Amino acid sequence: MDALLALFLLASPASAQVKPCGIALSGLSRASGAPGQELELLGSWGDTQGAKQPLLRGIGKHRLEVLSWTPSSVRVRLPEGLKAGMYQVGVFCDDPEKNPNSSGFKEFGIVAPEGGTRVYSTPKTAAFIADWKAKGRQMKRDKRWLDEMTFTVVPLESGAAQEKAESVAASLRAQLAESGSKKIRVVLAAAPPAAFEACVKDDILDRYCLQRAVDAARKTGGAYVGTAPIFITSAAIGLKPKGIVGPPAGVGSYPGGWVLISLFWDKWNRATYKDFKNPPGFDEHGLDGTVRHELFHMLGLPHHEQLANPGFPEAKLCTECSHQFPGGHKDAPHRECQMDCGASDDDWRHQQVFGKGFGFCDKCAAAARAVLEGIEAE
Structure with a gap:
C-alpha cells in the first residue's frame, strides 16, 4: 500500500505543480535601489510570464510589479514604502506557497529614497x-x-x-x-x-x-x-x-x-x-x-x-x-x-x-x- 500511495502521489496534479520551470537568475542591472525605482533581472525566463512571480524578500516579502518580460530580461518596479536594508530578489515558478522552485536569489540593497540626494543650496x-x-x-x-x-x-x-x-x-x-x-x-x-x-x-x-x-x-x-x-x-x-x-x-x-x-x-x-x-x-x-x-x-x-x-x-x-x-x-x-x-x-x-x-x-x-x-x- 505504501508503494502504491507513493506512485499515486507522484502522478497527482499537486506533485506536477512543484516541478522546476527552467528559469535561472544570472544577474541584476544594479546592486541597490530606492523604493519606486525600476530593476532588471537578467537570466533565462521563458517567452512569457505565465504563473511566475518575481519576489523581493528580506524585511518582509514583496511581490514585484512586472513592467516587461522577455526570454533574457525581466523588468520590475520596486514597491513603495520599503524599509532600507538588505534583501534578496528572484523569481518563483508559481505561488511560493504551492511551488518552492525558483530562479535562485541574489542580494539587493534597498536604500532610503532621500539618502545622498538632498540639496543644500548656499x-x-x-x-x-x-x-x-x-x-x-x-x-x-x-x-x-x-x-x-x-x-x-x-x-x-x-x-x-x-x-x-x-x-x-x-x-x-x-x-x-x-x-x-x-x-x-x-x-x-x-x-x-x-x-x-x-x-x-x-x-x-x-x-x-x-x-x-x-x-x-x-x-x-x-x-x-x-x-x-x-x-x-x-x-x-x-x-x-x-x-x-x-x-x-x-x-x-x-x-x-x-x-x-x-x-x-x-x-x-x-x-x-x-x-x-x-x-x-x-x-x-x-x-x-x-x-x-x-x-x-x-x-x-x-x-x-x-x-x-x-x-x-x-x-x-x-x-x-x-x-x-x-x-x-x-x-x-x-x-x-x-x-x-x-x-x-x-x-x-x-x-x-x-x-x-x-x-x-x-x-x-x-x-x-x-x-x-x-x-x-x-
Whole structure:
C-alpha cells in the first residue's frame, strides 16, 4: 500500500505543480535601489510570464510589479514604502506557497529614497558643485579614455574573475544611474590582450605592469583607446598579506583611466578561516562597495576626509556593529569615511542594514553628480 500511495502521489496534479520551470537568475542591472525605482533581472525566463512571480524578500516579502518580460530580461518596479536594508530578489515558478522552485536569489540593497540626494543650496555649496562640473568638462576634453563614453569590464583570468563580471557591471551601472549619468555605457569584454598575462606572477599582480600594458594597447590603436577598462583579477594587488599589512581590494587610476578589482581576499579568507562555520568571504556587498569606491577614484574624487566640505551635513558615524569576525574592527563606532567616497568595505552595508553609517554622503554625492554632469555636458 505504501508503494502504491507513493506512485499515486507522484502522478497527482499537486506533485506536477512543484516541478522546476527552467528559469535561472544570472544577474541584476544594479546592486541597490530606492523604493519606486525600476530593476532588471537578467537570466533565462521563458517567452512569457505565465504563473511566475518575481519576489523581493528580506524585511518582509514583496511581490514585484512586472513592467516587461522577455526570454533574457525581466523588468520590475520596486514597491513603495520599503524599509532600507538588505534583501534578496528572484523569481518563483508559481505561488511560493504551492511551488518552492525558483530562479535562485541574489542580494539587493534597498536604500532610503532621500539618502545622498538632498540639496543644500548656499553660495559655498553652489561654488563647490560648479567647480566639480568644470572638472568634469575638463576631464572630457583631456582624457581620451572618455571619448566613447564606455566602461569595459575585463576579466583578466578565467574562473572567478569571469564569474563576477556581471556583478561588477551591475554595480557600475547602479552607481552611474544613482549619480545621474545618462550617457556612459557599461559593457562586458572578452579576454584582454596577451601582454597582460605577464603582469601576474606567483598570484601577485603588478599594477605598474598593468598600467604599461594599458598604455601600450592604447598607443597601438588597439584595445581601450577610447574606453576605460574595469579589470577583474583573482590575484593579489602588489603583495600578499603579511601580518596586518595586505593588498588592496581595488585600485582606481585617474591618470590612467582604469580600475582594477581584486577577488584575492575572498579566496584567502576562505582558506585562512576554513575552520569557521561561515568563513568571512569577500561577498557581494563587499564587491559592490569596492567597485563603487574605485569608480569615483578613477573619475578624480578623493577620499571623503580629503574633500573639503562647503556646508553639506557631515556623514554619520555607525554605532551598530561590533565586528567580532576575524579581520574586522572590534569596536564601534567606526571613524573611517563613508564607502563610496573612500574608506572601509563595511560602511555601505551599514547604511543598507541599519539606515545609519555613511552610505553615500551628501558632499560626495554632490561631487559625483557634478563631475558626471560635466563629463556628459561636452
